[in-house]
Amino acid sequence: MFDLTPQERKSVLFLACIVFIGLTLRLVSKFYTPVKHITSLSLEAFGKIDINTADKELLVSVPGIGNTLAERIIKYREENSGFKALEEMRLIKGITRYRFDKLKEHLIAK
Amino acid sequence: MKKRFMVAFVLFFASGIIGANLLSVSMACKYLLFAVSLASGFLLRKKSGWLEVCILCVAFFFGACLLESAQRVPDCHIRNFYLHTRSPVHVIKGFIIQEPQDSYGGVSFVLRAQELHSETSSRSCCGDILVYVGGKGKYSYGESLLIKGKLQSFSRRGLTHKDKYGAYLYNRGIFLALRALKGSGVVRVHKNQGLLLKRFALYLKEGSARIFSRHTSPITASILKAMVLGEKQGVPKSIYRAMIHTGTVHILVVSGFNVGIVSMLLLCGLKLIRVPRKARFVLCIPFLILYCFITGACAPVVRASILAILLLCAKLAQREADTYVSFALAAFIILLYDPRQLFDVGFQLSFSSVFAILYLYPKFSSFLRSSALKKRYSRYILEAGLVSLAAWTGTVFFIAYHFKVITPVTVFANIAIVPLATLITLCGFTLLTFNFLCPSLILYAALTTELCCYLLVKINLFFAKLPWAQFRI
Numbered sequence: 001m002f003d004l005t006p007q008e009r010k011s012v013l014f015l016a017c018i019v020f021i022g023l024t025l026r027l028v029s030k031f032y033t034p035v036k037h038i039t040s041l042s043l044e045a046f047g048k049i050d051i052n053t054a055d056k057e058l059l060v061s062v063p064g065i066g067n068t069l070a071e072r073i074i075k076y077r078e079e080n081s082g083f084k085a086l087e088e089m090r091l092i093k094g095i096t097r098y099r100f101d102k103l104k105e106h107l108i109a110k
Numbered sequence: 111m112k113k114r115f116m117v118a119f120v121l122f123f124a125s126g127i128i129g130a131n132l133l134s135v136s137m138a139c140k141y142l143l144f145a146v147s148l149a150s151g152f153l154l155r156k157k158s159g160w161l162e163v164c165i166l167c168v169a170f171f172f173g174a175c176l177l178e179s180a181q182r183v184p185d186c187h188i189r190n191f192y193l194h195t196r197s198p199v200h201v202i203k204g205f206i207i208q209e210p211q212d213s214y215g216g217v218s219f220v221l222r223a224q225e226l227h228s229e230t231s232s233r234s235c236c237g238d239i240l241v242y243v244g245g246k247g248k249y250s251y252g253e254s255l256l257i258k259g260k261l262q263s264f265s266r267r268g269l270t271h272k273d274k275y276g277a278y279l280y281n282r283g284i285f286l287a288l289r290a291l292k293g294s295g296v297v298r299v300h301k302n303q304g305l306l307l308k309r310f311a312l313y314l315k316e317g318s319a320r321i322f323s324r325h326t327s328p329i330t331a332s333i334l335k336a337m338v339l340g341e342k343q344g345v346p347k348s349i350y351r352a353m354i355h356t357g358t359v360h361i362l363v364v365s366g367f368n369v370g371i372v373s374m375l376l377l378c379g380l381k382l383i384r385v386p387r388k389a390r391f392v393l394c395i396p397f398l399i400l401y402c403f404i405t406g407a408c409a410p411v412v413r414a415s416i417l418a419i420l421l422l423c424a425k426l427a428q429r430e431a432d433t434y435v436s437f438a439l440a441a442f443i444i445l446l447y448d449p450r451q452l453f454d455v456g457f458q459l460s461f462s463s464v465f466a467i468l469y470l471y472p473k474f475s476s477f478l479r480s481s482a483l484k485k486r487y488s489r490y491i492l493e494a495g496l497v498s499l500a501a502w503t504g505t506v507f508f509i510a511y512h513f514k515v516i517t518p519v520t521v522f523a524n525i526a527i528v529p530l531a532t533l534i535t536l537c538g539f540t541l542l543t544f545n546f547l548c549p550s551l552i553l554y555a556a557l558t559t560e561l562c563c564y565l566l567v568k569i570n571l572f573f574a575k576l577p578w579a580q581f582r583i
Contacts, residue, residue: 008378018540022554025561049348063347098215105347 050110051089052082062106069094083109115162120438120445122166126173127449137178144171177449180283187237188223189285192261200261201227202288205254205303207238209312209406211343216244220284221255238283243290251312252304256297259290281450311403315339318404321545322538325556330563333362337531338538340364340405349567355574357502357509357520361531363456364405366414366464371539372401373418391422409444409451410460416440433468437461455512459505466504471497491525498524510583519579523570530566537562 004012049058051073059070072092077083086109089095095103130140151164183189188202203225210219219241226235241257243249263286279285290296302309318339322331332344342350342362353359376397380390402415417436424431441461444451451457474496475481483489498521510516537559544552573579 004381007374008381011374011378014536015540018537018558019551019554021561022551022557025557026554061351106351 049107051107064102116435117438119169120442122169123173126170127177127452130174130177140174144175147171180449186235188235201258203256209251210249218242239286239288240284241288252302254299254301257290258295259288261288308403315404330560333563334538336362337535352570352574355580356523357517358523358527365410369414369418391426395419409457413440458508462504463501467500470500494525514583516581519573523573526569534562
């Protein structure tokens, strides 16, 4: 009807595939709960550094943490057997409220 | 060789820009040599070999003179007046020329200064300054403002043009920063002085960003905004950092692929409504320019847009477009507008990667005889790996120089991540298309996009955690 070229036919097929995959995901997520994590991304475990296991080099790679602050974090961790929650970082010298708000995007306390 | 004389011309032009930056030769000397080359060209125009040599010399000295001209600050530049005033507080009137960005609890943007008022004097001025305004105020491109604050030269903050950030600002002609006073530091003049086309492009950009935010999760929306609209700010830092580790952060930059998709969508759409072939090509060009403005007119998009427009013009004129000549012409147009772009890392990476793919990939492919492979999927994987290797080879030097890092894992990561990024970009345009043409299907497109983003982030994290992913120099 529209005299489409092969490339245009592929485009229409691609759109149909997208709709089909989306439909499948919607149906599967109703019966299988873990699929909901795929269909709605959150940052809980994506790429954040675990402050309880990171070495100095890894901590320094986080924007806002220099050598001195990284040493203080490691020292606090050793003295207090790790961080129970990320908010404990506020007790470390040099971590202000503003800096903590920036750092918590990169860090997690497992 | 004569067929690609344009390539040699642009190479000499770029060499002239580099030479002018490295060597300290007086401006008069550069212009004199330029004039001598031009005169020699006229005198020797009937001798073909000598004429070409003269044209290449003209290109070289033209590049040198152009850079000199771009680096010279005009007499009315605000930097000149700042040096002569000692007033701690200045009032500057100007308009916003760049889309404001969120920055450290406030907003920062580039302001084109028009008037400077201090305690002792008031005068008209020109030049761009970087402004920081604290608080949650909303500002937009083109808005005319009266800002009261403390003006500072970057050199006083320890930044010179040899530092990375200092060089970035210096190459954009920004030498001063203004921190607005709290409270009544900013007064709106209620007049918009921005380009109408750019304002319209930013309006479309905001509308598209709202569509992504409405139908997908925040992470997926931020990835879509980066890949489709060129807005990287919202991408979570942890994901961005992981992509830097694997050397795949280039997928978050709008590039020629996006321009190709926009061209294809436009041509398809115009064909569906029975627009004649030549008219389709002509109508595509202004939309490509609009898309260029939407994505912030960065070097990769401008390069790709120029290449696409040249290809469309070649089709209209029923002539064959030469890839290398078009590539050189795109570089020439960008450098003609702003020769300082040659020192911008985005420009260097964009052109070096594409040139390496164009030049090295056929050689790698013929060496390994990839076309002889019978199995389609193994041939695809090998060819994808060779393209990735070619691009990596072309960019490794620039990445090592600018970022002091080498990422060998990039060659392998690209094989998996680039096709996924391609799929995500296509899904992003699909979301926008469905929003207008078929809203009932948008939910399914959004779910598919979420799945693709999930796979992208997971695979990238896998490669980032490999022991030999990255080496710091």
